Amino acid sequence: MRYDFGYFEEDHLKKVTEAHLWQRILGYVRPFWWEVAGALFLSLIITGAGLGLPALLREAVDNYIVNQGLTIPARLAGVTRLAGLFLALLGLEFVANFLQVVLLEWTGQRVMHRMRQQLFSHMLGLNLSFYNRNPVGKLVTRLTNDIQNMHEMFTSVIVTLFNDFIRLTGILAILFWMNWRLALCMCLLVPAILANTLWFSTLARNAFRRIRTGLARINSFLQEALSGVSLIQLFNREPYSRERFKALNRAYLDDTLYQIKVFGIFMPVVEILAMGATALIIWYGGNEIMQGAMTIGVLVAFLAYMRLFFQPLRELSQKYSIVQSAMASAERIFQLLDTHESLPVAREPQLPAKDGGMVVFQNVTFGYAPGQPVLHDLSFTVQPGETLAIVGATGSGKSTIINLLERLYDPDSGGITVGNADLRQLDPAWLRRHVGLVMQDVFIVPDTLRANILLDRLDIDDAKLTTIVDRAQLTALVRQLPEGWHTRLGEGGMELSAGQKQLLAFARVLARDPAILVLDEATSNVDTETEILIERAIDTALANRTSIVIAHRLSTIRRAHRILVMTEGCIVEQGTHDSLMAAAGLYYHLQSLQVRECGPS
């Protein structure tokens, strides 16, 4: 069974010559053009210094060390002077090198931080249908790995490519200037090196991708197995798990060995080519010297420049791959930034009165996918102060009603009004504060318990908070915490139990004090004590408030003024608990199971 345990590998290649992508990338760099110009200037210094050092060496050999025409003291003085120059150039190169690394990192990080920030807030603005189509893992990759790829290109490629280019041109210029015939001979080797590099970069890329995927498979398998060791033991599955793990490891080993072979061939080939150049210099250059067309100093310098010349070419393949994957990442990022799937917001949103508590669904039809409606022509009204319970089997459309009321989606046809204003005419932020929601799943902000209750209601003082905590039945919890409501929750802090999370959700909604409350009761059960606390919290939260409750607890259902019974997106019955029981329809059927089995009759 080959499959990736949830790991994503998106690795299609991108041509490095797509002008529009480059244009957009450079757009992000533009605000930092001073820094970039500085880095390029430093490149010139570094290259100049790097090339100047062997030139000084040649100067020393030809002009002083082997120059029999000068007196010995003059030759010694000359060597000393050049050594001094050598030292100065050395210092300059060091400083420029250091400054460039730091400057590039600083600029690159700031560019990427901006881009990441823009991408993150753009994503938060997209609507839920977008999230239904795109798995979270993929989106996270955009924010992390894709940005990282671009950063790598920015710091380690763009400027070093420029460095290399200047250096190679510089070396070639010097070589041609020293002896153009020998230089021309050496240039004949360049196409061979480039071809080898391109061929290698494709192979290396594939090899790396296979290794990455293999390792990801191993790690996901391990992760699952480690969290389920006792399950494996109880099911006597150790031999199977061991074998499967071995097979994954075997495949990984094969991939790593393949990668070693690819590198093992490429590196020597480049080296042989470089040595070929050395051989060429010895043979051809030697002949030139014998004919008096070249000095020995030039030969020594040629040999020294050779190293400098081949170094960048050896690294070219790696840089080429970085640029390729960065371009692919850039395209994915821009594609995401170009996705404008948010619900239309009215230009001048209406602001209904705070107490606008009436909710009306008028002939609402809606489906998550076209042609598959989940709600069919649904109409109902909730009067101010009324508690409406909705019951029905899983998949009957209860949660969809909440999604529409919070305007996470717009209905396909029909309309929803809150306080006589159509949802599409309202400011979504206002709406979501106005319609408070207590959901089954509760998110925890990595912050104190207090911050988790208040969220954005920072105007609430401690006295009021005490009341809220008390009404949400959290007082006992707060009292037993070492730092009270200043205790940190979430990662590295305290973990709340399922029941405590439910209570926290109530505290949040009480802090926001919305005109309308939507309660999606959790199906999972908690122990009896917590159950009592939750019921009390529900009591307080529902009191004197327009409420819509997706109910599972009979106690909650009975508290409702009216009950809607739903099946497959339609309302099939409505009334009070007693009237529905008397009608002996679907509701009666749903409840009868529980009632029949209760108590010794």
Added chain:
Amino acid sequence: MAAIGINRETIRKAWSAVGVVRPVFRQHRWRLLAGFLALAGVNSLQLIIPRIIRQTVDNLQQGIATQAGLLHFALLVLLISLGIGVCRFGWRYLILGFSRILEVDLRNALFAHLLTLDRPYFQKKPPGELMALASNDLSAVQMACGMGLIAFSDALFMSMATLGFMAYIHPGLTLLTVLPMPLLAGLTSYLSARIHHRFKKVQEQFSRLTEFSRDTLSSIRLVKVYTQEQDRTERFNTLGQSYVRDNLRLALVQGTLFPVSGMVANVSMLLVLYFGGRLTIRGAITIGDFAAFISYLFMLTWPIMALGWVANLFQLGVTSLHRIKTVLDAAPKLIEPAAPLPLPAVSQGFALRHLTFGYAPSLPPALKDLSLTIGPGVLGVVGRTGSGKSTLCQLLARLYPVPEASLFLEEQDINRLPLAGVRSQIAYLPQEVLVFSDTVAANIAMGKPDASPAEIETAARAAAIHGEILAMPQGYQTRIGEKGATLSGGQRQRLALARTLLLNRPILILDDGLSAVDTQTEHAIIANLRPYLAQKICIIVSHRLQALADADRLVVLAEGRVVEDGTHVELLANGGLYATIHAHQGMQEGCQ
């Protein structure tokens, strides 16, 4: 190797850690030997080239060079480079390949050992920590045994040989030029340790950033409903900024390493230029010697830097190896008896006699002097949170060690029975279920991989999840996990129940395994299972009393003891804790 403190204890520890990989080294000794020979071949051949260059230059200088001689030298260089190429491929494949084999062997050994460890061990070592061990520590060991070993022997050989050649040309000049070299090694070692440290920080911050995005995006619905967009963006910004800062701190060190090493190497060059130049002018060495000296110096820079880097690599490798060794040395508390008795056929069930059990000596015992017989039929277990229900189930499922002569299966002390044998009699469903990222069918057939589709379907029907599975995109072949379908808590529990039922073992333990399933469904499932359960020894824990009302027998636990024992009707009549809980739940469910 200055980075490793010379301390007897450290060395002893390092040596014992190395013991973990020693057999692998021994097993592949011929491969390694061939690899090192190839490495030596590369180095020897490399050293010949400067000599050829020196010879050429000297011949040219003295005017004794001939065209044929030049061609001969050029072809020799090419031939040698071919030899270097072949040897280079050889050592890469042999030694780097060895390091990968070692990595894979160690990982397999680690995994196989982890599978033998028990629950108490995994409570001390969370999966995250073990994951880090299997990825980071293993790769540190691999690096040390691959690149580290190569770089070390390479550097040692090259520096010795190069120094030898240089000393042969002129000992005094050699001494002068290598003066900056120890400084280079020391600097590299110091800086690469700093880089490693700061790089780890960058990695940590990166995973924090990733975790935060994942958390936010996967709860996007809540973020929107609670209008948390602004707040989240600000928090993301803060995290991103400290990521930028950590990267800069790394760049500050990284930006020093290469320029500094380059500079130290060039200082040597300066010394050659200044002193060597003088020597040549005075005629103490030939111009060819001077050129060769410079070539050797180029060759010396990298090995010396490598020594510094390798010292750091070895240190990290040994530390990681030590961590791996502690895991491999860990022994489970729950062990197979030395001479296990034959496993009896299960018919009478369990007997607990004065069983006291605590998770740790420092904690109060979770079960206190508990005596209970558990025979065929359904035993319902009721009690408040923390009363010991789950502990009881886990002990019966043989997840924790129990004291001698306190837990009996078929009148045999369970500590004398084969561990895997006892487990093969028990089907256990915990409250937190784990679903593997695999197909639905494979998840259900986990304990019985050869189960037929009909068997799988029967189990799914019994767990009331057959209909929902059919509604999934590919039915039983639907994959679960991030790439496939996501299941609700209730669906996961029912899937796990189907998996447990398919085992069809004589003992069934359901430890509140249907808590996330709604009341009606839980009740329907248990009611449907009744005929099947009648022939088995079955223990069911639930918070919902009505699901257990039909049980043959009920026990109520409180503070690790049985406080009530009887049928539903008897316990209600008792008016104890059971009746109290029932009264509350009954009221809540709307019938009194």
